[in-house]
Amino acid sequence: xxTALIADDEPALLEQLEHLLSICWPExxxxxxxxxxxxxxxxxxxxxxxVAFLDIRMPGxxxxxxxxxxxxQTRIVFVTAYDQYAVxxxxxxxxxxxxxxxxxxxxxxxxxxxxxxxxxDRTELxxxxxxxxxxxxxxxxxxxxxxRAGYGDTTRLIxxxxxxxxxxDHKYTNVVTQxxxxxxxxxxxxxxxxxxxxxxxxVHRSYIVNxxxxxxxxxxxxxxxxxxxxxxxxTIRTSNAYSHLFRHx
Amino acid sequence: MTNDAPAADRLRRNxxxxxxxxxxxxxxxxxxxxxxxxxxxxxxxxxxxxxxxCVNTAFILLSDPLExxxxxxxxxxxxxxxxxxxxxxxxxxxxxxxxxYFFSADDDGLGSIVLGVFFGVLxxxxxxxxxxxxxxxxxxxxxxxxxxxxxxxxxxxxxxLLQAQIEPHFLFNTLSNVISLIRTEPKxxxxxxxxxxxxxxxxxKRSRESRNTLSDEFDLVRAYLQIQxxxxxxxxxxxxxxxxxxxxxxxxxxxxxPLVENAVVHGxxxxxxxxxxxxxxxxxxxxxxxxxxxxxxxxxxxxxxNRLALSNIRDRLTSLYGSRARLTLTDNTPCGIIASIDxxxxxx
Numbered sequence: 314x315x316t317a318l319i320a321d322d323e324p325a326l327l328e329q330l331e332h333l334l335s336i337c338w339p340e341x342x343x344x345x346x347x348x349x350x351x352x353x354x355x356x357x358x359x360x361x362x363x364v365a366f367l368d369i370r371m372p373g374x375x376x377x378x379x380x381x382x383x384x385x386q387t388r389i390v391f392v393t394a395y396d397q398y399a400v401x402x403x404x405x406x407x408x409x410x411x412x413x414x415x416x417x418x419x420x421x422x423x424x425x426x427x428x429x430x431x432x433x434d435r436t437e438l439x440x441x442x443x444x445x446x447x448x449x450x451x452x453x454x455x456x457x458x459x460x461r462a463g464y465g466d467t468t469r470l471i472x473x474x475x476x477x478x479x480x481x482d483h484k485y486t487n488v489v490t491q492x493x494x495x496x497x498x499x500x501x502x503x504x505x506x507x508x509x510x511x512x513x514x515x516v517h518r519s520y521i522v523n524x525x526x527x528x529x530x531x532x533x534x535x536x537x538x539x540x541x542x543x544x545x546x547x548t549i550r551t552s553n554a555y556s557h558l559f560r561h562x
Numbered sequence: 563m564t565n566d567a568p569a570a571d572r573l574r575r576n577x578x579x580x581x582x583x584x585x586x587x588x589x590x591x592x593x594x595x596x597x598x599x600x601x602x603x604x605x606x607x608x609x610x611x612x613x614x615x616c617v618n619t620a621f622i623l624l625s626d627p628l629e630x631x632x633x634x635x636x637x638x639x640x641x642x643x644x645x646x647x648x649x650x651x652x653x654x655x656x657x658x659x660x661x662x663y664f665f666s667a668d669d670d671g672l673g674s675i676v677l678g679v680f681f682g683v684l685x686x687x688x689x690x691x692x693x694x695x696x697x698x699x700x701x702x703x704x705x706x707x708x709x710x711x712x713x714x715x716x717x718x719x720x721x722x723l724l725q726a727q728i729e730p731h732f733l734f735n736t737l738s739n740v741i742s743l744i745r746t747e748p749k750x751x752x753x754x755x756x757x758x759x760x761x762x763x764x765x766x767k768r769s770r771e772s773r774n775t776l777s778d779e780f781d782l783v784r785a786y787l788q789i790q791x792x793x794x795x796x797x798x799x800x801x802x803x804x805x806x807x808x809x810x811x812x813x814x815x816x817x818x819x820p821l822v823e824n825a826v827v828h829g830x831x832x833x834x835x836x837x838x839x840x841x842x843x844x845x846x847x848x849x850x851x852x853x854x855x856x857x858x859x860x861x862x863x864x865x866x867x868n869r870l871a872l873s874n875i876r877d878r879l880t881s882l883y884g885s886r887a888r889l890t891l892t893d894n895t896p897c898g899i900i901a902s903i904d905x906x907x908x909x910x
Contacts, residue, residue, distance in 0.1 A: 322794070322797075322831075323735075323739060323793050323794060323795070324795045325739050325742040325743050325746070325747075325750075325792075325793070325795075326738060326739065326742050328742065328746055329741070329742030329745070329746075332745065332746075349834045351834065352834075370831075372831060372832045372833055372834045373834045394731055394734055394735055394738075413734065413735070413738040414734075414737065414738035414741045414742070415738075458861075459861050459862075461893070467892045467893070468892055468893040469890060469891065469892050470861060470891035470892060470893065470899070471891070472872060472873065472891075474873050475873075475876070491880070491885070492885065492888050
């Protein structure tokens with residue numbers, strides 16, 4: 314008998330899928346129902362199902378991440394909402410997928426295909442999943458997006474987009490935003506490595522500026538630049554070493 | 563700092579006006595000397611400066627009260643007169659030791675009268691020009707304010723367009739759920755459809771009306787949360803609470819809803835255990851604070867979250883309230899995020 318695992322974090326959708334499967338594929342036995350990704354991984358290890366129907370957006374682990382850990386013999390069908398980027402990729406790699414809401418007709422087709430075609434090459438699928446999960450996280454060391462500034466017993470979260478400039482202050486750093494200055498515990502040099510260097514420029518030993526917040530760069534007689542910043546009453550003088558950054562502005 | 567800026571600006575303007583007057587007075591003293599109206603260079607210069615500075619001072623001190631009293635057109639006349647008389651007296655005192663010298667029979671030359679009239683006329687021209695300039699500046703400032711208003715209106719229109727676009731992912735998910743529920747729980751399916759209808763109606767209404775109250779916003783948020791609850795089952799719970807006297811307070815649309823959406827999509831949905839979203843609105847001392855908190859997964863330092871929605875809210879607060887409103891994000895304890903918006907509101 315063919316066994317199946319179904320996984321979806323929305324209970325109504327999980328139940329509906331099971332119902333439709335009972336109509337389209339009466340011989341199939343659903344042996345595991347998972348409400349999130351990590352549960353799906355654990356149940357797959359335990360039950361070794363022949364087929365897995367995986368929702369893509371799930372807490373714990375995404376359907377794509379679950380697929381990468383499934384046993385070799387398990388056939389995979391992804392279930393996805395309308396805009397999920399992966400659809401085109403699945404199509405090209407001949408991976409089975411279902412669009413939500415799942416309909417009886419469409420599910421019957423998938424069942425037919427599962428029964429007639431041999432399993433697709435697992436290495437191909439692995440490569441695809443690898444590229445998809447990687448494109449989910451484009452960078453190896455993701456860029457800093459949020460800064461945490463302590464205020465007594467609360468911690469304020471500041472988006473890096475809000476930062477107009479960063480100013481070194483001994484071991485700490487002042488984050489200058491439109492609504493004031495916030496002290497964070499990360500030194501400027503460490504911050505420089507973590508920030509997106511296309512958007513944040515180290516223009517001085519003591520300053521990193523948000524390029525988007527630079528209103529004007531004026532050159533002085535010694536070839537350094539005086540930066541006028543948007544949103545705060547402040548100018549910053551670049552060091553000679555960093556002046557080349559503005560030459561083409 | 564903002565309070566000092568106009569005062570510092572005024573001081574700077576006044577000092578500049580004295581500088582202009584000084585140049586002017588030197589010119590006048592030279593002219594009178596050349597006309598040989600009587601008196602030494604030094605005396606001419608002294609009287610010239612006395613009159614010039616007195617007229618300028620009179621304008622700085624008396625313009626505003628006199629303009630209020632007799633209007634901006636007539637005000638320069640008495641101001642100039644007072645300045646000229648005071649200046650002639652000061653000059654006479656400095657030159658001859660007698661303040662009333664120019665007004666007495668001892669004044670033998672026509673020079674002083676010519677001088678006085680000359681100054682009076684020039685002062686009048688200078689200061690009426692100056693007051694025209696000031697009113698032109700005022701007009702300019704008004705025009706700029708008009709442009710700003712227009713910009714604000716445009717932002718609001720764009721916003722309405724934005725609202726008209728209902729997030730497709732949300733719509734598809736909701737409809738998928740309704741379809742699934744029809745067979746097993748027809749009552750729940752019906753409820754979800756009713757809530758979706760309410761949500762769509764509220765969204766459309768907001769895209770057509772500019773008046774939006776906290777109560778409207780809460781209706782929308784409630785419908786949104788109920789729909790999400792139908793999807794996520796017991797993984798999502800929520801609580802809405804506002805001071806009852808705040809319900810009719812006007813506030814810009816689409817400030818709270820995106821925060822609630824963030825809390826659900828980026829806070830609760832990724833959490834296996836789920837969690838609770840709490841929305842509160844409180845008032846104190848002319849401020850309204852709306853807090854949207856969740857006990858979901860919170861923000862990782864490198865996790866995007868929905869920064870776009872947040873920066874949109876921030877931009878809109880700035881365009882509507884300047885620096886008087888703010889959006890603050892803090893960590894919730896033990897986990898999750900608190901987003902608070904502070905907006906100035908009229909006292910009752």
